[in-house]
Amino acid sequence: ELKVEQNPLFLSMQEGKNYTIYCNYSTTSDRLYWYRQDPGKSLESLFVLLSNGAVKQEGRLMASLDTKARLSTLHITAAVHDLSATYFCAVDSGGSYIPTFGRGTSLIVHP
């Protein structure tokens, strides 16, 4: 059974600081996804990572994948208040296209 763990679950940070959210998973992955969810809203796709060493960047967010360590990171550079949201990673494997989601990381960025 595929298990996906995110750390930390809650993150309070100041504007301008850097931080990393970690996503560990228990079996080999086919695809790893990062999503953002604003309060009361739906999930918005941020990144899809497909292969070992993959790195994708969008603005102040950068995601990477290490399939050997079964680890993905979402790095936040110089955080701004607009990045406050809940971030989810999800993994599917075995050719299933049935992603398993982590519990999410609730990020609050303070001025």
Next chain:
Amino acid sequence: NAGVTQTPKFQVLKTGQSMTLQCAQDMNHNSMYWYRQDPGMGLRLIYYSASEGTTDKGEVPNGYNVSRLNKREFSLRLESAAPSQTSVYFCASINTGRRQPQHFGDGTRLSIL
């Protein structure tokens, strides 16, 4: 805009009542999913449909039924609602075989009294 449309957006039910949540996508996706989201629990898969005419149970299927009416539509039915089914329900779809993420609807916020 193209995407995944869920109805209704909000619903309050009494224990024991039944209802159907509707989901439709216009992206010609083959796979569709129903999730529930509870505080601190992430998204848990209720049922999915890999293609038209097929449905399979996910992690938390008890108390729910689904119908893949055609390629576009995938409905979720609560036959006898229970307070434990109070949650936010999301429908999602994907075109498997492409390196794309799931597309999610806006969600249905369901309260059962």
